[in-house]
Each structure stands twice: as structure tokens, then as C-alpha cells.
Amino acid sequence: MTDFAPLLAPDRAQKARPVHLVDKDSFPGWLKKRPAEDRALLEAHRFDSKTGFAFALLPRGGDFEVVSAVKNAGALSPWCLAKLAASLPEGTYRLAEGEPAAAALGWLLGQHRFDDYRSKKNGPERGPRILVTGEAARIESTVRIAEATALVRELVNRPAGDLGPAELEEAARNLAARSGAKFRVTAGEKLAEGYPLIAAVGGAASKDRAPRLIELEWGKQSDPRIAIIGKGVCFDSGGLDLKPASGMRLMKKDMGGAAHALALASLIVAEKLPVRLHLLIPAVENAVSGNAYRPGDIIKSRKGLFIEIDNTDAEGRLILADALTRAGEDQPELLVDFATLTGAARVALGPDLPAFFANSDELAARATDAAREVEDPLWRMPLWEPYDEMLKSDIADLANSSNSPMAGCITAAMFLKRFVPDNVEWAHLDTFAWRDAPKPGRPKGGDALGLRAVFALLKGRYLQG
Numbered sequence: 001m002t003d004f005a006p007l008l009a010p011d012r013a014q015k016a017r018p019v020h021l022v023d024k025d026s027f028p029g030w031l032k033k034r035p036a037e038d039r040a041l042l043e044a045h046r047f048d049s050k051t052g053f054a055f056a057l058l059p060r061g062g063d064f065e066v067v068s069a070v071k072n073a074g075a076l077s078p079w080c081l082a083k084l085a086a087s088l089p090e091g092t093y094r095l096a097e098g099e100p101a102a103a104a105l106g107w108l109l110g111q112h113r114f115d116d117y118r119s120k121k122n123g124p125e126r127g128p129r130i131l132v133t134g135e136a137a138r139i140e141s142t143v144r145i146a147e148a149t150a151l152v153r154e155l156v157n158r159p160a161g162d163l164g165p166a167e168l169e170e171a172a173r174n175l176a177a178r179s180g181a182k183f184r185v186t187a188g189e190k191l192a193e194g195y196p197l198i199a200a201v202g203g204a205a206s207k208d209r210a211p212r213l214i215e216l217e218w219g220k221q222s223d224p225r226i227a228i229i230g231k232g233v234c235f236d237s238g239g240l241d242l243k244p245a246s247g248m249r250l251m252k253k254d255m256g257g258a259a260h261a262l263a264l265a266s267l268i269v270a271e272k273l274p275v276r277l278h279l280l281i282p283a284v285e286n287a288v289s290g291n292a293y294r295p296g297d298i299i300k301s302r303k304g305l306f307i308e309i310d311n312t313d314a315e316g317r318l319i320l321a322d323a324l325t326r327a328g329e330d331q332p333e334l335l336v337d338f339a340t341l342t343g344a345a346r347v348a349l350g351p352d353l354p355a356f357f358a359n360s361d362e363l364a365a366r367a368t369d370a371a372r373e374v375e376d377p378l379w380r381m382p383l384w385e386p387y388d389e390m391l392k393s394d395i396a397d398l399a400n401s402s403n404s405p406m407a408g409c410i411t412a413a414m415f416l417k418r419f420v421p422d423n424v425e426w427a428h429l430d431t432f433a434w435r436d437a438p439k440p441g442r443p444k445g446g447d448a449l450g451l452r453a454v455f456a457l458l459k460g461r462y463l464q465g
């Protein structure tokens, strides 16, 4: 992975190229104070500060300064330096006015590349672009967020053939080894006994890519207990309700929830949040074989509820159900799950906005506030009780999918809710974990959506005072 730490450096008055950030309000005044040759050059480039992320190099006695257009020079967005960091030549830079604040993150992620699968690296190897900052105390936490984001991207981008349940286990095991956490994997007979839904969904791949429940526990027993759960479907073919080619194409990313959960756990550990953390990743491949679970099968869940399988492609909620049940048994005060759960969430909110559900208005308000603050948006959707109707089964306690094409992300969340104890605060993020169209600092491919928001929520909740 990109080594992010050297890319932000404390300001020790070292030599650095000045970077001027201007917006459409500040640009005319700034321009007036520039030497005539700057003005001529910017005019020749038609640099008017109105096109976001546009930048120009201003020659300075054998070297250069940089000017870049940002939306609001007074409140920098996390991404406003990303294109610069990606484009500038190797060297050391310093903002000419002010500090990077949130924009330091984009400086780092603008330099992240996933090229494990390129035999020839893109272009000649370029040295690091270092940003000098007077906010030395923020460097470490910004580097951690960049690392966590890159971890999500790399896990999601890795092809399913190279990242199955065993490799997800390996990634979690690494975190446990680094942090001295307790680590447990349940598979085989024990999985079938204790987690029948996880075993059923992963049954078709049980020979080569066996399903498992991965658990990690970290922190002091006496600290408040929280559980984080991530959907770890390493490939979602749909099962016997096979997806069409177009729907299957991106399904290597169906472990995106697990990647978010793992990255969040690594942040909690690195920042030493005073919590007792329980991470749960049900890891499976939803495949097709003679022993695949079938539409019409009825499976008794860990909780004891009988689930009729209406559609084998609604597999995420099944594996999450057993994991939520397990998490609830220890009475955490807060439960958060991440899942690439429904296409319906994307139809409703598009690619950028995770659908966010919470069983407490206060938790929801805090989460949306945190999301806004760190510019990692979430959009709340309702846990609408009347839609429970849609999950009725003729002969079992409930069905895993509704036969209505409507409100798919809500019915999925209502299904999960059946497995969350009533007295436990719960947040559920139905996230895309993917970016179809690149944006500065955010290439096409796997991406973290909702990770920074939830981490900010947890920091606000557990680090205050």
C-alpha cells in the first residue's frame, strides 16, 4: 500500500513551493497583488478560478509556485488538494495562506494507486509530493484515515478469485495480531450448528471457499461494548436465483461491508477509543452447486426464527441475521453494520449516498451531523414498521425477500431489525462501496462510503470529555 506517512510533514520552515488556493471571491484581489508575468500567464491559460480543481504553475527563478482554484478557500473540502497531489511533480509544498485542515486527506489519497495488477506501472515512477503543515498534531490521524480508506479500496478492488473468505480472515487476523485482540473463526460443523444461515448461504462454496464467521474482540472489558458487523460476500453470483451478467459484473465488491467494518475496527484500535470492540464478519461466497441452498428452503436461524428462502440473491441479510444475533447476545450498547445490501438503495439514493437506518432518532441525528462535518454524507431512511408485512411467509416465521419490487432497501433493513435486540442502539448502512465515475482523490473502483462518518460518530461519542 502507498506509504502515506511521509507525505505530510510538520512545518520546520523547510524549503517548500508555495501553493495558493483561490476561490471566485478571493481570486480578483489576489491576482491584483501578483507580478505582471503571473497575470499574463494566468490570462493566457484562461485561469479564472471558476473551474474547480483547475491549477497553474507560476515560474519563479528556475522553480515554480502553484495556484489552484477551490470552491471555498475559507473552508477547504477534504478533496480540494487531491488533484494537485496527483498531478504535481515530486517535491515539497506548503499552502501560502492558511493550513490544509481537512484537505490534507485528499492530498494523501490523491497519491494512492492500486496497481497490483499492472505489469507496467502507469508512467515513470514519481517521487512523493510532500505537504508541509503547521498542524503537526493532525498528521497522524489523517494518515490513519487515508490508510483505512485505502484498505477498503484495495480489499474491494481485489478480484474475488484472489480474495475469498480465507483472505478476508487473513486480513482480520493481521489486525488482531497487530493490536493484541482476541481472534476467533467459526467454520465447518460448528458453523452449521451455531450459524445456520451463514452455513446455508456459503454451502455451495463449502469445499473450496468455505463459509465462516470471523470475530475479533479488543479493548478493556470495563469499557462500553460496541459491535461492528460487515457483510462479507466475497462474490455474489445470486446463487440459484442467478444474477444476469450485468448484475453480476461488479459482485466482487459484495464484501465491501466487511472491508468497511475491518477498516473501522483498525481506526478504533489505532486511535485507542475507550470501547470494548466486537468485530463480526460473516464471510461466504454465494455460489451455485448441487448443495446450494434453494428458493423455498426453510432454515432455522441462530435466533430460532424460521426463514423461508424466497430468493437466494437476498443472501446478505441472511448472513447478517446470524451475526447480529451473535453480537446481540453480549448486549452491546451500540451495534453498527455495513453492507452492500440492496440494489434498491442505489436506485433510491444513487451511488454516493449510503442509505442509513437507525432505531434511535438521537443516534441518527448524531450520525448525520458527524457525516456532514467530515463530508462523508449519509442519508437516513425509515425503518417503516408497516412494511414488515412484505416479509410474510406462508409457512415460516418470515421470508428473506418481499415479492414487491418496492422499498427494497427498507424491507431489507426491516429484515435485519428482527435480529437486533430492542434495547440496543443500532445503525445500518446500505452502502455501494464503489465509485462508477472518478472524482479527484477517488478513482473509479472500490471506495469507502460512510466509513469516516461512522468513525467521527464514534469519536464524538467516546472521546468527549
Ligand code: BES
Binding pocket: 236, 254, 311, 313, 314, 315, 316, 340, 341, 342, 343, 344, 346, 401, 402, 408, 432
Ligand atoms: N449484493 C446485492 C445488492 C447489490 C446489488 C448492491 C447491486 C449493490 C449493487 C444483494 O445481495 C442482492 O442481490 N440484493 C437483491 C435483493 C433482492 C433479491 C430482494 C437486490 O437488491 O436486487
Ligand code: ZN
Binding pocket: 236, 238, 312, 313, 314, 315, 316
Ligand atoms: Zn445477492
Ligand code: ZN
Binding pocket: 233, 236, 254, 313, 315, 316, 340, 341
Ligand atoms: Zn449480495
